[in-house]
Amino acid sequence: DGDVFKYYSQGQWNKSSSGKFVPIINPTSRKTHFKVQACTQEEVNRIIESAKIAQKSWAKTPLWKRAELLHKAAAILKEHKAPIAECLVKEIAKPAKDAVTEVVRSGDLVSYCAEEGVRILGEGKFLVSDSFPGNERTKYCLTSKIPLGVVLAIPPFNYPVNLAVSKIAPALIAGNSIVLKPPTQGAVAALHMVHCFHLAGFPEGLISCVTGKGSEIGDFLTMHPGVNCISFTGGDTGIAISKKAAMIPLQMELGGKDACIVLEDADLDLAAANIVKGGFSYSGQRCTAVKVALVMESIANTLVKKINDKVAKLTVGPPENDCDVTPVVTESSANFIEGLVMDAKKKGATFCQEYKREGNLIWPLLLDNVRPDMRIAWEEPFGPVLPVIRISSVEEGIHHCNASNFGLQGCVFTRDINKAMLISDAMETGTVQINSAPARGPDHFPFQGLKDSGIGSQGITNSINMMTKVKTTVINLP
């Protein structure tokens, strides 16, 4: 079947022997837009075998040469920004401008990673023995960082390119090989991104991209004995993976229910702007989206009005028109969001707008007076629906934030830096933003979640370190 995109292994584009494909449904038209190969377990075996072989010689390739190839891939990626962004628009309904931004950000990430890699992998440590009790200066210890082997990268649908390269580039600069399993929605954008790495001239087998059904190859990949590290971004599946995986380093970025605490002395225009941007950009489909606003009662009426004025200005429609709010990724996702909205309705939340849905397109919705017995107070909609909970004390806000099983990011709006610092310390999240909405970037900042939000820390430097192991050589003097 000629219109099924091929998967990438051994430096070539291949058809699967399964003869089957996985359809990619355009979230806007809800029709099949692309098809990708449904790879078999046998094909996964072959891919991992060649990744193992390619990694051995890649680890011996000088660091500056590895960096050079990454810089080349970054430049090619940027040259290809238009067609890749076009895929993102069709596969995941990302607004056209944001889709281009994702690709450009990805090119920058790859370059930065190459630069950071040559710096941090270019130096080791030298230790002497006589600092530890009972030792003379008879041992010299040299440390360096060595690669792990084969890294399995599984990015999510919301950043199929950026969250793929945030795993691929650190793995490669550190001397690992890469097996990429892209999300189904976004798989063609990912294949096109891999094509850029292909054009840069990386050795055969070093990078592979395997597509297919999670039910067929998902567990097979994550439990494969040939995999030495898994870097995953997504939802609950990550918890299942971490339970089943072997004794290998895992990097997991899972869900979030990022809270925004607004104090009485906050700049309310700034808070409203960030709540709208944080809550509704890419229709709320970001793990770092503002997912609950915890607002002091005394300013709640004023703030909610400011938020509503901005919500009214959001454009709603197809991603091709670069609308602010676009269709959510799948019908089941839209149904899930609707379930949360209906639950809030039944339990008496104040609807600041009328609930409106057409197909996968859900109009932005602010729910005021949400209470803890409503599902939306705790669950992440991953859609353009934002609950406001009115609080009567800062402690109440912190308590709500910490009662969540998630702990990705959070934010606080206040003009009092001392209060902000105390609240940051009290919030059990991986990051707290002061006077801005949660965000992962800039991409070299550490990025991590507590509790069910994940394990390990990302960001360029942390990812490079995580994808290496310390190796020591000890010189023993006579």
Ligand code: G3H
């Ligand atoms: O969806 C999860 C992403 O890691 C969030 O990244 O803050 O750049 O949107 P972002």
